[in-house]
Amino acid sequence: MMKRGPGRPKVSSVETLSEAAIELFLEVGFERVSIDDIAGRAGVSRGTFFTYFPGGKSDALWCRVRPTLDAVQPSQDGPPVRACADALVSAVAPWEDRVPQVLRDAETMGATEVLLASAGVHAAELSAVLAHRIAIGEDILPESNRASGVAGALIGAAFGAIGAWARTPEGTAEEAVRAAVEPLVEALER
Numbered sequence: 001m002m003k004r005g006p007g008r009p010k011v012s013s014v015e016t017l018s019e020a021a022i023e024l025f026l027e028v029g030f031e032r033v034s035i036d037d038i039a040g041r042a043g044v045s046r047g048t049f050f051t052y053f054p055g056g057k058s059d060a061l062w063c064r065v066r067p068t069l070d071a072v073q074p075s076q077d078g079p080p081v082r083a084c085a086d087a088l089v090s091a092v093a094p095w096e097d098r099v100p101q102v103l104r105d106a107e108t109m110g111a112t113e114v115l116l117a118s119a120g121v122h123a124a125e126l127s128a129v130l131a132h133r134i135a136i137g138e139d140i141l142p143e144s145n146r147a148s149g150v151a152g153a154l155i156g157a158a159f160g161a162i163g164a165w166a167r168t169p170e171g172t173a174e175e176a177v178r179a180a181v182e183p184l185v186e187a188l189e190r
Contacts, residue, residue, distance in 0.1 A: 014052050014063060016042045021060035022101065025109035030057065058118040061111055064102045068092060069122055072129060080137025081150060081188045084130040085181040088158045092173035099173075103166040123159060127151040150188050157181050 020041035024033040038060065039049045053059035071091040074083040106112045128142070130151035135142040142148070161180035165173055 013042075013044060013048065017044065017049060017052055018060050018063040021057065022064075022105075022109070025061075025111060026105060029110035030061075030114055031110055033057065055118070055121075058114050061102050061106075061109075061115060062118065062122060064100055066122075068095070068100075069126055072126055074130065074133040076133075076136075079189050080134045081154075081185050083137070084133055084151065084154055085185045087130075087133075088154060088181060089174055089178045092158075092162065092177050095173040097169060097172050099166045099169050103162070106166075119159060123152075123155050126155050130154060150184075153184055153188070154181055157184055 017038060021038045024037055024041060035046055035049050035057065039046045068091050072087045074087040106115050127148065131142045131147040134147040134150050135144065140147055157180040158177050161176045162173065165176035
């Protein structure tokens with residue numbers, strides 16, 4: 001039987017760090033919190049913080065939403081644009097009518113601009129996943145204008161819908177994203 005090395009399990013450390021960061025952001029604001037403050041609150045070293053959040057404090061914000069982004073896995077069945085849209089909708093379904101804390105409290109934390117500025121990195125990763133599915137389904141290159149453009153349009157619509165829904169939550173996240181991507185699906189399916 002293998003023995004686990006010293007330290008906390010990864011999931012525990014990530015959750016502890018994310019929780020410490022969000023608590024501090026709520027208490028004093030995103031800009032006034034240092035990496036050392038977060039590490040100290042979490043009871044870990046500065047190096048441990050960067051092990052789990054190499055992008056810095058903004059990674060700690062995205063930690064709570066990252067599993068939703070990772071859940072976007074388009075089905076290999078059916079029309080590719082529909083599969084991509086359905087994957088975006090399904091990924092936010094578990095939120096139901098509850099806005100994730102990091103989105104709900106972004107303004108209170110003083111993190112709205114940081115979330116918006118760092119959204120591009122996450123959108124680009126998601127775009128690669130969707131463009132790949134579209135390329136396979138339509139027998140085109142993932143970097144083609146069609147594949148990357150359709151992926152970008154779907155992601156832009158989904159991110160925009162989530163942002164609007166988070167500001168004035170009405171209905172569910174699933175309904176908001178579906179309403180935003182559905183017109184694109186109808187216009188873009190071949």
